Amino acid sequence: MTTPTPRQVFLAALRGEATPRIPVAPLAVHFCARVAGISLHRYTSDAAALADAVIRYHARFRPDAVTLSADTWVSAQAMGATVGPLGEDQPWGGRGEPRVRSLADVRALPPPDPERQGRYPLMLEALRRVVAAVGRDTAVVACFDQFPFSLAAALMGLNELMLALDDDPALVRALMERCHGFGLAYGRALAAAGADVLTGGDSPAGLIGPRRYREFALPFEQRLIAGLRAATGKPVSLHICGNAEPILADMVRSGADLLEIDYRTDLAFACRTVGPDLALWGNLDPVAVLAQGDSAGVRAAARRALVAAGGHRRFVLGSGCTLAVETPFANVDALIAAGHERAD
Numbered sequence: 352m353t354t355p356t357p358r359q360v361f362l363a364a365l366r367g368e369a370t371p372r373i374p375v376a377p378l379a380v381h382f383c384a385r386v387a388g389i390s391l392h393r394y395t396s397d398a399a400a401l402a403d404a405v406i407r408y409h410a411r412f413r414p415d416a417v418t419l420s421a422d423t424w425v426s427a428q429a430m431g432a433t434v435g436p437l438g439e440d441q442p443w444g445g446r447g448e449p450r451v452r453s454l455a456d457v458r459a460l461p462p463p464d465p466e467r468q469g470r471y472p473l474m475l476e477a478l479r480r481v482v483a484a485v486g487r488d489t490a491v492v493a494c495f496d497q498f499p500f501s502l503a504a505a506l507m508g509l510n511e512l513m514l515a516l517d518d519d520p521a522l523v524r525a526l527m528e529r530c531h532g533f534g535l536a537y538g539r540a541l542a543a544a545g546a547d548v549l550t551g552g553d554s555p556a557g558l559i560g561p562r563r564y565r566e567f568a569l570p571f572e573q574r575l576i577a578g579l580r581a582a583t584g585k586p587v588s589l590h591i592c593g594n595a596e597p598i599l600a601d602m603v604r605s606g607a608d609l610l611e612i613d614y615r616t617d618l619a620f621a622c623r624t625v626g627p628d629l630a631l632w633g634n635l636d637p638v639a640v641l642a643q644g645d646s647a648g649v650r651a652a653a654r655r656a657l658v659a660a661g662g663h664r665r666f667v668l669g670s671g672c673t674l675a676v677e678t679p680f681a682n683v684d685a686l687i688a689a690g691h692e693r694a695d
């Protein structure tokens with residue numbers, strides 16, 4: 352029998368099929384810049400440099416999947432927010448006044464055009480380069496940036512958005528409607544450029560409590576995930592940082608094929624909550640274990656995660672959030688090696 356490729360192992364695990372080993376894929380984003388020896392400014396603003404960094408990370412560590420992402424401001428910039436590098440070795444972020452303050456500002460937002468707006472063309476070019484270099488062997492996960500609630504927070508400012516949930520919910524929903532359109536257009540463009548899996552973050556939605564999550568964030572997650580799956584046929588992942596236990600059952604209802612679980616969420620609890628038909632990806636502590644620990648500690652934490660997820664066929668071992676830039680290479684090696692050993 353032919354040995355399956357890492358890409359086949361990763362995608363089979365998402366489908367719940369039997370795999371010869373546990374797929375493993377740390378969430379490596381800015382860490383790739385360190386592997387390539389380039390600044391975060393260059394990583395987030397140069398398509399060739401971004402792609403080369405991901406390709407070099409792949410060549411050094413051989414994970415089962417790589418992730419293409421720059422920062423959490425790609426779509427906000429495309430929608431007209433003032434965005435720029437915060438320093439030579441820092442990613443891009445919001446600068447100046449919020450893009451949206453009123454319904455008039457929402458109506459003034461442009462229609463989505465992933466081939467022309469902001470860094471969308473840069474990201475699509477980088478993705479094509481990564482897919483051409485490693486996509487036949489390794490799964491390529493492309494980040495469509497943020498789900499509508501989180502993108503609205505970037506455009507309004509998080510504090511202003513939180514106040515508007517009570518003071519002007521119509522404004523929030525109108526803005527999220529436009530954010531949904533950008534997420535759908537960008538995700539479709541990433542799929543067309545060769546992504547195997549589409550992922551987006553909605554971490555600010557984890558801060559508003561279960562009731563408001565169900566009222567504001569979840570309906571737009573459901574719509575965007577359903578729209579992307581219908582348009583592309585690709586699996587869609589949902590990432591929410593922090594302890595997601597209070598909203599985990601609701602996240603299941605999002606329709607996502609895969610939930611990225613932070614280290615603050617108990618993995619055994621997550622497996623019980625989501626059931627056998629939903630994939631989980633995580634969840635080693637990226638700071639205390641992976642960045643500040645040693646190889647022995649990483650192996651021990653990985654074994655604990657494998658035991659916690661032992662009865663969950665749809666599981667990918669990885670970091671609970673993005674790897675810190677300073678993470679020792681030996682610790683990433685230890686995590687990937689541990690993923691190739693099934694738990695007892």
